[in-house]
Amino acid sequence: MIEIPKGFRFAGVSAGIKSRAGAKDVSLIVSDAPCVAAGVYTTNQIVAAPVVLSRVRTPSESMRGIVVNSGNANACTGSRGHDDAVEMTRVAASACGASAEQFLVMSTGVIGRFLPMDKVRHGIASASQALGSSEDFFLNAVDGIMTTDNGRKIASRSATNSVGNFNLLGMCKGAGMIGPKMATMLAIVVTDAPLDPVDAQRTLQGAANRSFNCISVEGHMSTNDSLVLLAARPTASNPALHGSDLCSFAGDLNELCIELAKKIPDDGEGATHLIEIHVRGANTDADADAIARSIALSNLVKTAITGGDPNWGRIVSAAGYAGVPIQPHRTALLLNKIPLFDKGEPLPFDPKQVSHSIRGSKLTVIELDVGLGPGRATHWTTDLNTEYVRFNSEYTT
Amino acid sequence: MIEIPKGFRFAGVSAGIKSRAGAKDVSLIVSDAPCVAAGVYTTNQIVAAPVVLSRVRTPSESMRGIVVNSGNANACTGSRGHDDAVEMTRVAASACGASAEQFLVMSTGVIGRFLPMDKVRHGIASASQALGSSEDFFLNAVDGIMTTDNGRKIASRSATNSVGNFNLLGMCKGAGMIGPKMATMLAIVVTDAPLDPVDAQRTLQGAANRSFNCISVEGHMSTNDSLVLLAARPTASNPALHGSDLCSFAGDLNELCIELAKKIPDDGEGATHLIEIHVRGANTDADADAIARSIALSNLVKTAITGGDPNWGRIVSAAGYAGVPIQPHRTALLLNKIPLFDKGEPLPFDPKQVSHSIRGSKLTVIELDVGLGPGRATHWTTDLNTEYVRFNSEYTT
Helix, strand or coil: CCCCCCCCEEEEEEECCCCCCCCEEEEEEEEEEEEEEEECCCCCCCHHHHHHHHHCCCEEEEEEEEEEEEEEECCCCHHHHHHHHHCCCHHHHHHCCCHHHEEEEEECCCCCCCCHHHHHHHHHHHHCCECCCHHHHHHHHHHHHCCCCCCCCCEEEEEEEECCEEEEEEEECCCCEEECCCCEEEEEEEEECCCCCHHHHHHHHHHHHHCHHHEECCCCCCCEEEEEEEECCCCCCCCCHHHHHHHHHHHHHHHHHHHHHHHHEEEEEECCCEEEEEEEEECHHHHHHHHHHHHHHHHHHHHHCCCCCCCCCHHHHHHCCCCCCCCCCHHHHCCCCCEECCCCCEECCCCCHHHHHHHHHCCCEEEEECCCCCCCEEEEEECCCCHHHHHHCCCCC | CCCCCCCCCEEEEEECCCCCCCCCCCCEEEEEEEEEEEEECCCCCCCHHHHHHHHHHHCCCEEEEEEEEECCCCCHHHHHHHHHHHHHHHHHHHCCCHHHEEEEEEEEECCCCCCCCHHHHHHHHHCCCEEEEHHHHHHHHHHHHHHCCCCCCCEEEEEEEEEEEEEEEEEEECCCCCCCCCCCCCCEEEEEEEHHHHHHHHHHHHHHHHCCHHCCCCEEEEEECCCCCCCCCCCCCCCCCCHHHHHHHHHHHHHHHHHHHHHHHCCCCCCCCCCEEEEEECCCCCHHHHHHHHCCCHHHHHHHCCCCCCCCCCHHHHCCCCCCCHHHCCCCEEEEEEEEEECCCECCCCHHHHHHHCCCEEEEEEEEEEECCCEEEEEECCCHHHHHHEEEEEEEE
């Protein structure tokens, strides 16, 4: 049973953008009153029209909602794509009695095609007639943002602090074109906690750095990545969280974002393993992050895990070319808690035991200590198997 | 018919390091007289023992040869691995009447296992009895450096200049764990052209930058990459090339290295396509190189080519996250000469025509202009298909 934060309504409908008949592809997330909005977006220079539009509208304290379509990314579509994104916010806002600038817009799907705007307009109008605040409506909205996802990716938290009880509720989508170091994919978190817009933005960026920026499937940075937080607008009787209450909320938001983010590589296209990579002993957290990313992006590491293969040299060598210092003679590696390499020397181990530990669990845990300092980081990624290749060889055709 | 440069002998034998019975796995390349040697090596911090040893011995003007084993990388093997690499040069040199310091050593194969030194010693002794200077002996040496290669990778050039005619002859191996930005894999070029050691080193580094540093299979940088040039030692009667003769030789060496290097992604594990990526319009050549590498390393670009899929948004978006400036509104893309994207706008095209052009040829050519300046670069990589994944899921086990 999901607790829906007070003041938000949801809808998801089929507008015929996706080729599969009846598949939901337009969603609305609406705040009954003007609310606070924060956003973190892709750092790709090739950026989709909806991102260009949304990122200048956040942070804000007078937002009314988000309109989302799936099945078409509205990316690499030039000035016509920009006009279409503006039109989506105009139609959504008009149906909700708001102005266009009070809506954000997200799109996801194939790059380089113009939106079928007649279908989109009709879909937004239908969605605005189908808004509701119960779990079913929320799940409709979740369905409307999905593309190649195998299932819904949602998470919720209740946050209690000195001023009361609040709820956080999040959804995200994504299974491919997932690269670290940005807000990856589409994600929306709504909360009835009152937040100052600047605090909302800072808190959301902090949560993104430890969650959505630490996941990958194949490391390809999307043109459309968007993570948006909608929160209650503070009033005299419901003032913005601050001090320890704000810290406590930030902790809850971090946890929620990590829970959501891990669902993406866990559902990576064709993935049979979720790989969790812990790096410690780097000079700084940023260095540890670079090492974890280098390991996470290695196809040779990923295929070794697919095959249950204790080919640990691939992991250590990927750390060696991350572009940040490591201390080879003080480096140690554990795979699923089994020590394989220590102080620059290979350790005797039972290959069957390691192989069995990989094959026997969806989760594989890599722990690497590079022997230098206090820096640490955690990343999550998928293995790489033939299903991923088959799937991505046939995505647009 | 291969022209063998004067003064070099070759051998390749089976020492039982590889599991397949009779597979050649120890090679010797010997110069009858002390010769000039230059080397370019992996920039990975996790570096194999043979690389540690060879890189301090180049450049040199008193080298006598190279001993190579395949089937075991002698990487991540600590001090015992270092002792084993030294021993390999000692045994090879002793059999050739040279001192250990006059030999270089290369190893390639699985990481993290100790060399079976009894087999290695015996193999080097056998190879020293099997040296010869005709094509057959050269091809034996080529066979002895191969691992997952589907065929021999060799190239030759004759170089004519104001002081005479010289021959260049090269071999390389590599089909996986191939990442750009270093001398990738094992490669050996021998020439009877007389070169000053400093010129040899500078010329070899220049050739590496435009050849072996511009190729990738999956982008995983090896611990063992070594490219070595052996050249005649200049004498009073056979002085070192200089001026325009040296420039002309450098041009021949560039061409030879590019021809050799392209054979690696062309034979990439499981590859069905060789992808040639031309980037122009970047601020600098280094920026163009970064963009070409970002495209070359994208699994989504590679799987699209595998599938003959005109999903060009993947190419443009990979350029957008290369970490160097591009001008999206002045970017243009051609795939196999067919214009797909121009000035930030998608162009109408026939998907069947693009798909047909990809499926109908081993070579796919991507041309991207990012609209800023004079910088240009060319990279070569493979597609990514299910065979690569199958192969690399099962490599050590």
